[in-house]
Amino acid sequence: xxxxxxxxxxxxxxxxxxxxxxxxxxxxxxxxxxxxxxxxxxxxxxxxxxxxxxxxxxxxxxxxxxxxxxxxxxxxxxxxxxxxxxxxxxxxxxxxxxxxxxxxxxxxxxxxxxxxxxxxxxxxxxxxxxxxxxxxxxxxxxxxxxxxxxxxxxxxxxxxxxxxxxxxxxxxxxxxxxxxxxxxxxxxxxxxxxxxxxxxxxxxxxxxxxxxxxxxxxxxxxxxxxxxxxxxxxxxxxxxxxxxxxxxxxxxxxxxxxxxxxxxxxxxxxxxxxxxxxxxxxxxxxxxxxxxxxxxxxxxxxxxxxxxxxxxxxxxxxxxxxxxxxxxxxxxxxxxxxxxxxxxxxxxxxxxxxx
Numbered sequence: 001x002x003x004x005x006x007x008x009x010x011x012x013x014x015x016x017x018x019x020x021x022x023x024x025x026x027x028x029x030x031x032x033x034x035x036x037x038x039x040x041x042x043x044x045x046x047x048x049x050x051x052x053x054x055x056x057x058x059x060x061x062x063x064x065x066x067x068x069x070x071x072x073x074x075x076x077x078x079x080x081x082x083x084x085x086x087x088x089x090x091x092x093x094x095x096x097x098x099x100x101x102x103x104x105x106x107x108x109x110x111x112x113x114x115x116x117x118x119x120x121x122x123x124x125x126x127x128x129x130x131x132x133x134x135x136x137x138x139x140x141x142x143x144x145x146x147x148x149x150x151x152x153x154x155x156x157x158x159x160x161x162x163x164x165x166x167x168x169x170x171x172x173x174x175x176x177x178x179x180x181x182x183x184x185x186x187x188x189x190x191x192x193x194x195x196x197x198x199x200x201x202x203x204x205x206x207x208x209x210x211x212x213x214x215x216x217x218x219x220x221x222x223x224x225x226x227x228x229x230x231x232x233x234x235x236x237x238x239x240x241x242x243x244x245x246x247x248x249x250x251x252x253x254x255x256x257x258x259x260x261x262x263x264x265x266x267x268x269x270x271x272x273x274x275x276x277x278x279x280x281x282x283x284x285x286x287x288x289x290x291x292x293x294x295x296x297x298x299x300x301x302x303x304x305x306x307x308x309x310x311x312x313x314x315x316x317x318x319x320x321x322x323x324x325x326x327x328x329x330x331x332x333x334x335x336x337x338x339x340x341x342x343x344x345x346x347x348x349x350x351x352x353x354x355x
Contacts, residue, residue: 019132020048021124022103023077026093027111028056031065033228034111038069040226041109042077046120049077054097057087062111091196091203091256098190104132107184114226123184126220134218135189136211139182141225155179155227157219167212167268171276174284174316177217180204182225188214193263200255201248209260213267243293250288257285283316290314 025041027034041051053070055063063083070081080100088096098106105127107120123137141155158177165177180203189210196206211217261281268274291314297303 018046018048019104019124019128020050020102021046021120022050022052022101022106023109023115023120024052024054024094024097024101024106025066025109025111026054026056026090026097027058027062027066028087028093029058029060029062030111031058031060031062034062034065035069036114037109037111038066040113040115040117042069042073042075042079043117044077044115044120045117046124047076049120050101050103051077051079052097052101053079053081054093055081055083056089056093057084089199089252090201091206091259092198092200094203094207095190095196098187101187103187105137105184105186108181109225110181112228112230113181114228116224116226119224120184122220122222122224126218127184127186130216130218132186134211134216135186135214136178136208136216137184137218137220138178139220139222139224141179141182141227142223143227143229145229152226154223155182157221165217167270167273167277170209170212171273171280174280176205176208177219178204178208178211181227183207185211186214193267197255197259197262200252200259202252202256205253205256206259206263210263210267213263241299243295243297243299247292247295250292254285254288257281257288287314287316 023041023044025037027037030037038053041053044051053066055066063081066081070079073079082097082100084093084096094108105124107115107123109115119139123139127134127137138157140157142152143155144153145151158175158179183204185207189207192214193210196203208217261278264274264277264281268277291307291311293307
């Protein structure tokens, strides 16, 4: 593999006035898709670029494929292949890589997605144009079903950015505006805060709050990532039919909320805003805890109904999901006798995996 010197005089001529950026590809048991993800990393047009291929102690050939591709690489970027000794989970995995990266900005990529060649270049350009003040930058994306490359749908930016999005907005909405697979973060979200709590597959929630605390979240209105939609990934496919996986998802969300609380207590000076956000986070944690399932209990129709009512009453809601849940509730009892929960969701057009 080709490496790049730290001295500017040995960098490419067009890179001497550019910040070093880290492109970090995070993978776990993704041997079927990792090759395309690595190819997307190698195709990045931005220089100077450090590429870190990082595996979270996979049990399949994911890391071996990463190593083979890194060894064969002959392009302009520095490439590092590394592996965690044990499975950390996404949040701790991202933090571990942040400790060894050399870039001023880290572009985050998933092992089953594909980054388009100009992704790093456009994100970095937007960041530099704002004097490197934003602590998080993200873009739109296009999504496709598993291996069906003809099924592309747009994944737009999550927010109307004509309005100001800051901690006051977050306190009111309690929503993460970042599309996680498209994000990049400044070093400050790692260096100015304690380590992320372990045991969670959710890193974007805490990093979003840290970015708000430090300043600005910047959108780039371009589709820069191809997101592969799989039946089950770190962020999708959770339902009550698999109680153990559902409970693991709730645990990740609860840990993420605790991490956000810790950062708010540590770094936010506005006492009124701090109190409001902590109140909302405490409420979310209580609500999530009330939705934990009994793994050994039979999923009878009566128990499913009990679960649904618990979810309806307790699961943290945003303005976007309340109407969906009410619509789901209005037809649930009528259809319960004839249909499974998944059938009901299809019948009423409710696609949210939370139920």
